[in-house]
Ligand SMILES: NC(=O)C1=CN([C@@H]2O[C@H](COP(=O)(O)OP(=O)(O)OC[C@H]3O[C@@H](n4cnc5c(N)ncnc54)[C@H](OP(=O)(O)O)[C@@H]3O)[C@@H](O)[C@H]2O)C=CC1
């Protein structure tokens with residue numbers, strides 16, 4: 001059975017609301033100070049999916065009145081050339097946020113590239129300084145996708161303290177920071193991965209399942225306790241009958257008994273971009289010591 005409309009968590013609508021509030025804030029800041037927040041996005045190579053994401057980020061950044069600087073580099077770009085660009089962006093006062101689109105071509109070292117981004121401009125929250133600040137409960141720039149998932153969970157469930165959460169996936173960009181954020185909310189967190197034993201039973205005990213595995217249909221209906229909340233981070237491109245569509249990591253048609261669930265598309269994905277814009281505004285405010293408004297603090 002498919003989830004009912006009332007069970008659906010509309011990430012697209014939530015993200016649109018967040019983006020509209022950010023646009024208002026940018027307008028106020030520009031009027032009051034003449035300053036404009038700027039986001040630089042670096043794309044290396046011609047991966048078509050990455051090109052689509054970068055285009056979407058550029059459009060949304062411009063649409064809320066921020067500056068967008070897109071740097072498209074050839075696939076053959078050397079590590080040294082990329083490091084030199086990041087050095088320039090780190091020193092550019094018009095740039096408050098820097099994002100290097102992943103994955104990078106295989107000859108480039110992603111760890112070294114991320115380490116070269118100034119932590120205060122690292123709006124992806126991937127730099128070890130931000131990962132360390134998050135892990136120790138300090139003020140960090142938080143990775144966009146887990147931040148978006150947390151916003152959706154708090155909106156739907158309110159206080160999360162004491163909830164049993166299974167996070168499937170332990171990557172640096174989703175699973176790990178997701179687990180950190182949930183621990184800060186006083187959840188009881190289990191992090192599962194490809195070597196986890198008896199994942200179905202772990203999931204059946206959970207109040208909340210967050211799945212970021214990149215495995216279409218991994219979470220089956222009978223893994224989900226009736227009434228549980230399911231956050232599907234997976235973005236899997238599927239070819240069927242010559243048409244390409246995206247699907248998540250949950251067997252969505254079996255999840256009719258979930259209390260709440262994010263669809264794919266229209267769930268977590270739009271939140272990721274909204275949180276990127278939010279992090280850019282946060283980085284800008286910190287740089288210029290402009291306190292967050294009451295709206296932004298919610
Ligand atoms: N909606 C959005 O905005 C975003 C969506 N995504 C999507 O989220 C998914 C995950 O992304 P990312 O974290 O980068 O992926 P990674 O490939 O880096 O990590 C996947 C994680 O899932 C685990 N895993 C894989 N297969 C299984 C399985 N069968 N059972 C249990 N665990 C499994 C892996 O385990 P192990 O560690 O043992 O290998 C690993 O920890 C992808 O579909 C990606 O496209 C990513 C970013 C943003």
Ligand SMILES: Nc1nc(=O)c2c([nH]1)NC[C@@H]1CN(c3ccc(C(=O)N[C@@H](CCC(=O)O)C(=O)O)cc3)C=[N+]21
Pocket residue numbers: 053099100101102103124144145235246264265266267268269270272273
């Ligand atoms: N440095 C870096 N930071 C990232 O945040 C980053 C990255 N690299 N590499 C790739 C992943 C993936 N990602 C998504 C962003 C938006 C949607 C999104 O908006 N999805 C929509 C539409 C998807 C579609 O129709 O293609 C949806 O789910 O409704 C999805 C996935 C960010 N990532």
